[in-house]
Amino acid sequence: MEITGKIIAVLPAQGGVSQRTGNPWKSQDYVIETHDTYPKKCCFRIFGEDKINQMNIQLGEELTVSFDIDSHEYQGRWFNDVRAWAVNRNIQPAPGVGVAPVAAAPGAAVAAPGAAPAAPDAATSPFPPAQEPAADNGTDGLPF
Numbered sequence: 001m002e003i004t005g006k007i008i009a010v011l012p013a014q015g016g017v018s019q020r021t022g023n024p025w026k027s028q029d030y031v032i033e034t035h036d037t038y039p040k041k042c043c044f045r046i047f048g049e050d051k052i053n054q055m056n057i058q059l060g061e062e063l064t065v066s067f068d069i070d071s072h073e074y075q076g077r078w079f080n081d082v083r084a085w086a087v088n089r090n091i092q093p094a095p096g097v098g099v100a101p102v103a104a105a106p107g108a109a110v111a112a113p114g115a116a117p118a119a120p121d122a123a124t125s126p127f128p129p130a131q132e133p134a135a136d137n138g139t140d141g142l143p144f
Contacts, residue, residue: 003042004064004090005034007057011043028052030084032065044082055087062090 009031017024026049034040044067046052057063066086071078 001069002064002066003032003034003044005032005039005042005062007031007059007061007063008033008041010057010059013052015049026052030057032063042082044084046084055084057087064088064090 007030011029011031013026013028015024015026025047027045027047029043029045031041031043034042044065046055046057064087065084066088067082067084070081070083072081073079
């Protein structure tokens with residue numbers, strides 16, 4: 001699965017020594033917030049000091065995170081684990097740089113910057129011309 005958004009929190013790294021193998025371990029959690037109409041937040045984990053250093057996630061970065069979801073049971077309760085396995089940095093162009101121009105409608109005239117907008121041509125307008133409201137004389141035919 002993937003999620004795209006902005007890193008809004010970098011939580012402290014956690015570490016220890018595995019009781020089973022005796023090897024040291026390290027993990028770090030991050031919170032990403034989507035740019036949807038109703039933004040969602042997701043906390044994900046990177047496991048392994050080498051991966052933490054390789055991904056080098058910083059607060060405020062725009063990222064697409066690829067992750068797997070797994071659940072585990074502990075003392076009768078279930079917990080979700082969201083583990084990231086890849087990070088793609090979303091490089092966005094500076095405003096006005098590398099942006100493709102928006103195509104105008106066929107037959108539309110292009111105005112010079114700062115010029116007043118031209119009045120729509122009645123022959124090519126998709127809407128009928130505006131009409132003046134009639135004087136209110138009570139004969140509009142409505143029952144109220």
